[in-house]
Amino acid sequence: MLLARESLRGKWGQAIGTYLVYSLIMGSFGAWPKEGGLIGLLIAGPMMLGAAIYSLAISRGEEARLEMIFDGFKNFGNALGAYLLMILYIILWLLLLIVPGIIAALSYSMVFYIFADDRSIKPGELLRASKKMMDGYKEKLFYLWLRFLLLALLCILTLGIGFLWLIPYVHVTMAKFYEDIKSGAH
16 A cells, blocks of 8 residues: 555646546446446446556556556457456355355456456456466455445545545555565466
8 A cells, every 4th residue: 555655646636637537437327327337337347457557557657648548448358358257257156145256356356457467368367367366365455455445434524535535546556466466476
């Protein structure tokens, strides 16, 4: 979390603006009664890939630009396929019980970061790679998610204004988490 704050130093304004655009796009389709859900489903994978690309750029101290959040559309088919497979597996595990669903979500949490680094990997391989990468790290990520949940509760006390800082912080922290375990997972 400290490394993410350091990466965001001097870039908070740009990151807040970028993730505000990202959040508005991702959230806007819920307002459309019928076709919004389908369009949201179709763009979620590419947008999540774009967010991972942008977050990794900030994390690595590279030039990060707003338009990077749309880079996932360059790999639309694989991004959509990875997202749909990931959601399907998580839902199937959730049907068993809540805990297996949470474990599945933790296992597949690195899919779009892996994809951001190697766009040639196919959806099924991405899920397997994420699951392998997360071996031994799920508990650590679970506690990180709990910390963010507590911060989200505090953001509610600010009438939601705190989310402007929390959302970029979460994304860049996840990119840092990926970078950290990537070196130890292979």
